Amino acid sequence: MKWGKEGAFRGVLLIGTLVIGLIVFAILLSLLWGSLPVFKALGWRFFPGKNWNPVTDNFGALPFLLGTLITSFLALIISLPLSLSIAILLGEFLRVGRGSSFLKSMVDLIAAVPSVIYGFWGLMILVPLMRNIEIKLGVAPYGVGIMTASIILSVMIIPNTASIAREVIKLVPADLKEAAYSLGATRYEVVRKVILPYARSGIFAGVLLSLGRALGETMAVTMVIGNANEIPKSLFAPANTMASVIANEFTEATGDIHYSALIAIGITLFFVTTVINLIGRYGIKKLAIEE
């Protein structure tokens, strides 16, 4: 019967689709299950806890929450002018042509370079450079630390905002711009007063995606952040992020509470990145932007 084959086909498609949803649910459940022990032992005090002491089983997530937030926001601040510039360049000034597609490919290439290579390059080239800068600034010349990690992160997240912002800028209706030009506005004024305000929400969505990427970035950060499980004392101090502490300690967590604490950090990271990403994606869908 033809209905049988049709139904079977639909069935296969449906199963494939549902499996994905199941996987995500299962991820959530596994992480929750794994974090139960530490929450049973420490309760909500886990989150504002400042100490990470495997000897006394006293674990607190605050150093890593701060490490993640500080590096991510610092990276955002550094990268924003850079991403916006590229977006404006490719969305307004150089919209078509071989130069434009070449530059666009270059921006995509930034995103394609693997994280571990960013980390390796950072360790070999950026870190010694930072040491020299820190010596001149009179700060402890570790080379590794929050600042270095933020700089590397900022380079890595340029493409996320740049591509979205570029598309939004392209979408600004020509009549709006032409109306401004016909009134005698300079290009700068058109960008500042017409394009950017119009594209604001799209740019914001792109920024959120960059933030999501920065929050979850592991390898490059682990290699240059200095791996100190404490609240960073300055912008040049060593620290740890949620992702990097998991990478460092998971395979060897001493004791069940330590192990569970790391999974708890994992689920926290999962929640934070998911929320940011979903808001960003929702914004993009609403504005019907092509990526």
Next chain:
Amino acid sequence: MTEKGLKVRLMKDKLFKFIILSLSIISLAPLFLILFFVFERGLKVINWSFLTQLPKPVGVAGGGISNAIVGTLMLIAIACLVAVPLGIAAGVYLSESKKTKIAYFTRLTVDVLQGTPSIVIGIIAYLWIVLPMGKFSALSGGIALGLMTLPLVVRGSEEVLKLIPHDIREASLALGVPRYRTILKVIIPAGIPGIVSAILLGISRIAGETAPLLFTAFGNPFMNLNIFKPVNSLPLLIFNYAMSPYEDWQTIAWGASVVLILIVLGGNILSRIVVRKWQVQF
């Protein structure tokens, strides 16, 4: 408009253009710096023996990255086996039924999966596969990477299939071809270049992923073709050697970085070529 006011505004405009250009150049500078350094330090290490020999123990000069290259290829193959069938199935479903509740829910979960940090995927693969299996293996690493490729394949397939014009579908249906065969024999084949392109992009992405492999593939100083055993891979090798104090290990890491970047670049370029050359013209 006063003369002076105009001058100021024009200056601001020129300054603005200058700033945009400079900042754009600064944005691209790190990329070129990285590529430059990687190739400058890595190319001189690469020769036939580098690519075909196994790593040597600590303190012994020489050695190569053959097992890491093979391991990376194995992991990619396993990841594709996991992600491609599931991803295309879901992509087809989403492109066919756009407004159902299941479609909405699935798109949501695909987005969540795509945004999940790779280290969390690593934890999950350890909990789901390594622990029950009782050992580290290429399989667990490949599955972790497959989970990361899955969203890319789903979205890629969905986008591509949505773009196929309705006339083709309607022509097929008008000829009496049942719906499922239309999809299988007309729609999907038309979309294959785009789907392959999405898969290639996914491959370039996971070729360089390290975090999920830390707790799954584990690493191996020997060559290994068995998916149930641990396996070395390029990103793992780079990670371990980069943080060591041994200079010859660091040099090997540069060489491995060149190979890895070439694989990633190759995947990216291939994915563009596939779309351009094989795209079915409507």
Next chain:
Amino acid sequence: MKNREILLLLLVAALVLSAGMFLAAEVKEIMGAGATFPYPLYSKWFDIYHNETGIKVNYQGIGSGGGIRQLQAKTVDFGGTDAFLSDEDLAEHASNPILHVPTCLGAIVIAYNLPGNPELKLTSDVIADIFLGKIKKWNDRRITKLNPDVNLPSLDIAVVHRSDGSGSTFCFSYYLSKVNTEWKNKVGVGKSLEWPVGLGGKGNPGVAALVKQVKGAVGYVELAYAIENDIPYAQVQNKSGKFVKPSLKSVSLAANINLPDHTRASITNTDAENGYPVSSFTWIIFYQKQNYSGRSREQAEELVKLLWWMIHGGQQYTESLLYAPLPAEAVKKAEKIIKSVSFNGKAVLE
């Protein structure tokens, strides 16, 4: 149809390939993970062992903590650790005891990065205060007093410790807790600690790399890493009041204790007059009853053969790789332990 045939052909090819992969599974392989303390030695050992016997030993240096955890999770055949399990830890495995076999001796040295690579003398209290963050500069009076001939710069001390669960950390903190009460109360003993100050490096290699690169850094690493990388290290004052330079000789002297039968003992803060006070054994840990989780008798035999080789044939390579060989008494006790390994109730070693 042509397509169908091609598909069938691909399927058959895939099946053949996977069958090949399954069959290849029978190449004998032993999996281990753990301490980076002896990693330079082990990586050479397993290379030699592979050449001699064809057996592949895959040992990953993920830190002693990792070795212990992965053995407990039964994802590896053996673990490597310089932090022996306590009686309480072992009590959890009463039904299938975890055995320790020592493999060699090494030293935790205090390595540093100073201009001119001077050789410093340090006392235990000074070391403790440096790592507690109380002594912050290299030209602090307490350090210059011990080293009057050295021109110590006014450089900040950058402490480097381990970021992973480490037996080297265990040994170092065990020593500091023995000799310094403030350390004992404030930080304590463990593979992972809450460090008052400093950067974290991954594994002994990571710490060595950081010390090598950061001016004014000080860290604790195994002797072989310091020598291999030309990093200067300190003479430490031992219990008898002498300043001892870590070396294979002073390490062997420190191992003059009455080793218990299970070989789990710390040799830090040795009584030996010329012994180096921060020395340590390093162990391989494994289960006594090898018939767990579907292991085969063959796997158990290969593991036992490997262990036997490590304490006998392997010992000739220790010195050239900058580790001290096992004292005769330790070898005897290790032999007894290996002989006690059983499979389904029968001893594995005949």
